[in-house]
Amino acid sequence: MGCYLGGAAAARAGDEMSGPALLLAGPALTGSPSSGSTLLAGIMVTAAAGGPLFGVLLDRSARPGRPLAAALALYAAALTAILLCLGRLPFALAVLLAVGAGLLGPALSGGWTSQLPRVAPPGALPRATALDAMTFSLAALVGPALAGAVAGAAGAPAAVAVSIALIGLALPAAWTLPVPAPRPGPVPPAARSLPAGREPAAP
Numbered sequence: 279m280g281c282y283l284g285g286a287a288a289a290r291a292g293d294e295m296s297g298p299a300l301l302l303a304g305p306a307l308t309g310s311p312s313s314g315s316t317l318l319a320g321i322m323v324t325a326a327a328g329g330p331l332f333g334v335l336l337d338r339s340a341r342p343g344r345p346l347a348a349a350l351a352l353y354a355a356a357l358t359a360i361l362l363c364l365g366r367l368p369f370a371l372a373v374l375l376a377v378g379a380g381l382l383g384p385a386l387s388g389g390w391t392s393q394l395p396r397v398a399p400p401g402a403l404p405r406a407t408a409l410d411a412m413t414f415s416l417a418a419l420v421g422p423a424l425a426g427a428v429a430g431a432a433g434a435p436a437a438v439a440v441s442i443a444l445i446g447l448a449l450p451a452a453w454t455l456p457v458p459a460p461r462p463g464p465v466p467p468a469a470r471s472l473p474a475g476r477e478p479a480a481p
Contacts (some may be wrong), residue, residue, distance in 0.1 A: 279406060282397040285451020286390040287413040289350060293386035294421025296357055297321060299437035300376070302425065306434040307364035316369075317360065320376030325383040336392055339382030343393070343455030349385035350452055354445045356382070361438050386445065387414070396456040 304314030310424050336342045356379035363372040391410055398406035421441075429437040 279397050279399060279402075279409075281451045281454065282390070282393070283409055283413060285411060285448040287416060287453055288408065288444045289386045289390065289448035289452070290417035291355075291421045291424070292441045292448070293383060294417045294436065295441035296353075296421075296423045298422045298425035299429065299441050300357075300360065301418055302429045302434035303361065303364060306371060307361075309365075310369070312388050313364075313369060313478055316373055317376045320373045321380040321383060323378050324380035327381060333382070336389060341455075341457055343457075344454050346385055346393070346450050346455065347452040349382045349389065350445050350449055353382045354378050354442045355385060357442050357445075359399050370399065386448075387417075390449075390452075393455050 300317040300321070301314035304317050305311050307313075335345055339345050356375050360372045360375045360379075363369075363375065394406055394410055395403060424440065425437045428440050
């Protein structure tokens with residue numbers, strides 16, 4: 279449970295930090311005042327679509343920690359690529375990477391919560407849920423503040439780098455999440471699961 283909470287807190291803080299960090303890094307590296315807001319919009323606009331898709335993927339996976347870890351790694355890689363693109367390659371490429379990263383955004387936050395029943399001690403799910411919810415609040419407070427503090431002290435690119443590092447710290451915890459019990463009965467079509475963002479309960 280401690281490993282889970284540490285990983286979830288790091289991933290969520292990195293997620294909450296990445297948006298403000300890109301908002302600051304865009305103008306700093308391109309000289310365009312609107313570049314930061316464009317990158318932030320690119321990440322946010324696809325997040326709504328990524329949530330249901332990733333929820334179904336986790337529910338259908340025999341080892342949900344693996345796709346969760348892969349999503350974290352890809353999100354961190356996308357942030358790294360955006361940082362390397364800014365000021366060096368066409369800005370449209372950085373926006374395209376931000377749009378792609380946005381699809382993975384829900385994995386950094388809600389993707390963890392779906393695994394909570396598998397890591398909580400027996401009879402302790404209500405307390406574990408409360409602790410998990412606290413990591414959301416902690417990340418929402420710490421992430422933007424840390425982005426501003428790091429950018430002020432070491433520059434906006436450093437703030438993006440710290441958010442990448444936080445997401446990377448969560449990788450071991452995601453990779454080692456417990457394996458769920460086999461699902462009884464046939465797997466329903468994905469089209470039935472997508473509206474809810476999860477698999478329907480077994481009959």
